[in-house]
Amino acid sequence: MFLQGKSKSTVGLDVGANSIKLVRLEHDKTGYSVSAIGIRELPPEAIVSDEIRDREAVIFNIQSLIDQTDPKIRDVVVSISGHSVITDKFTIDKKTGPETEQAILFETEQRAPFDVEDVSLDYHIIKTDDDINKMDVLLVAARKEYLKMYLDLIEDCGLRPVIVDDDAFAILNAYENNYEVDSTRVTALVNIGHDVTNVTYIAEGLFSATRDVSAGTRDIYDAVQKEFRLNPELASKAMKGDLADSIDQDMFKATVISASEELVSGIELAFSYFRSQTKIDAIDWIILSGGGALVPSLPEFLQSKINIPLELANPLRNIDYDPELFQYVQPEKIAPLLTVSVGLAMRKAR
Numbered sequence: 001m002f003l004q005g006k007s008k009s010t011v012g013l014d015v016g017a018n019s020i021k022l023v024r025l026e027h028d029k030t031g032y033s034v035s036a037i038g039i040r041e042l043p044p045e046a047i048v049s050d051e052i053r054d055r056e057a058v059i060f061n062i063q064s065l066i067d068q069t070d071p072k073i074r075d076v077v078v079s080i081s082g083h084s085v086i087t088d089k090f091t092i093d094k095k096t097g098p099e100t101e102q103a104i105l106f107e108t109e110q111r112a113p114f115d116v117e118d119v120s121l122d123y124h125i126i127k128t129d130d131d132i133n134k135m136d137v138l139l140v141a142a143r144k145e146y147l148k149m150y151l152d153l154i155e156d157c158g159l160r161p162v163i164v165d166d167d168a169f170a171i172l173n174a175y176e177n178n179y180e181v182d183s184t185r186v187t188a189l190v191n192i193g194h195d196v197t198n199v200t201y202i203a204e205g206l207f208s209a210t211r212d213v214s215a216g217t218r219d220i221y222d223a224v225q226k227e228f229r230l231n232p233e234l235a236s237k238a239m240k241g242d243l244a245d246s247i248d249q250d251m252f253k254a255t256v257i258s259a260s261e262e263l264v265s266g267i268e269l270a271f272s273y274f275r276s277q278t279k280i281d282a283i284d285w286i287i288l289s290g291g292g293a294l295v296p297s298l299p300e301f302l303q304s305k306i307n308i309p310l311e312l313a314n315p316l317r318n319i320d321y322d323p324e325l326f327q328y329v330q331p332e333k334i335a336p337l338l339t340v341s342v343g344l345a346m347r348k349a350r
């Protein structure tokens with residue numbers, strides 16, 4: 001058969017408040033390789049947090065991104081995040097088969113801050129401990145209304161959402177497939193987006209918890225735009241460090257620092273909450289991703305405030321790619337931005 005040996009591919013589509021990111025990964029026995037990539041920025045207020053304010057503009061931009069990347073793309077893996085999605089971890093007695101599902105549903109009803117009727121549930125068994133006959137379950141619940149609105153949007157772009165994932169799991173997936181997870185160190189994966197920062201913890205080599213901080217780089221973007229009186233296009237350039245020659249760099253740094261107060265204290269608060277909940281005293285290192293990892297001075301400032309070793313994520317670390325696909329940019333320069341889309345494209349969609 002002529003199809004034999006052909007690798008399978010998955011497209012990850014990450015629709016963020018600031019930009020849409022698309023990555024197609026070929027899956028074969030030896031690993032992954034990138035076969036398509038695209039990024040397209042949205043108008044400033046088209047999406048704010050998880051609220052789609054200008055549906056037409058979002059659809060237009062998704063379609064344009066598909067056209068410019070590969071118009072044949074139909075199947076996509078997407079993710080949802082924000083207020084309409086809840087994740088929770090709990091331990092139950094070990095079960096098998098359909099009993100598992102029943103036990104999880106029962107547990108969910110006991111602890112859910114929402115009506116189980118109104119949500120779509122998905123779960124994942126993190127670990128099973130045969131000695132004590134228990135298992136750790138991770139639950140993801142999404143409000144049905146929100147899920148439907150989001151899926152309708154993707155379908156109205158002419159696409160087929162084959163898997164709906166969650167940002168946190170995409171980030172975790174991208175990390176686990178690119179790095180050797182060190183089970184002796186507690187890792188915080190911090191993904192700074194435009195409106196939301198997702199923090200996901202790995203302890204003893206396994207997923208431990210995840211939390212969204214309602215702050216991102218938007219405050220910095222707004223402050224930079226105002227301080228230097230820039231139009232949206234130039235403000236975006238400044239955020240990428242592309243105006244280094246035309247704006248005062250000390251002033252830029254000072255603007256970034258003063259506008260990231262809420263973001264930094266949100267991350268600090270999330271860390272101290274995690275430590276108190278888990279009785280883990282120290283987070284050993286931070287892997288920073290999202291566009292926030294690329295804003296000049298922000299990673300250094302974050303590290304100096306939080307005082308935990310920090311490394312920029314490279315979700316392409318273990319992935320083959322042709323640098324030509326990236327056109328004008330160096331892949332490692334924008335890699336942190338692609339973390340969610342790479343994690344989504346790692347899912348087996350067929």
Ligand SMILES: Nc1ncnc2c1ncn2[C@@H]1O[C@H](COP(=O)(O)OP(=O)(O)OP(=O)(O)O)[C@@H](O)[C@H]1O
Binds near residue numbers: 018020218290292334
């Ligand atoms: N090379 C770059 N391309 C795009 N955005 C960049 C780049 N460098 C820095 N940024 C900044 O990163 C921020 C957006 O980050 P990101 O793309 O992770 O957010 P998002 O996914 O669109 O938003 P959210 O996850 O909150 O919905 C913007 O403020 C943008 O200015």
Ligand SMILES: [Mg+2]
Binds near residue numbers: 014
């Ligand atoms: Mg994002």
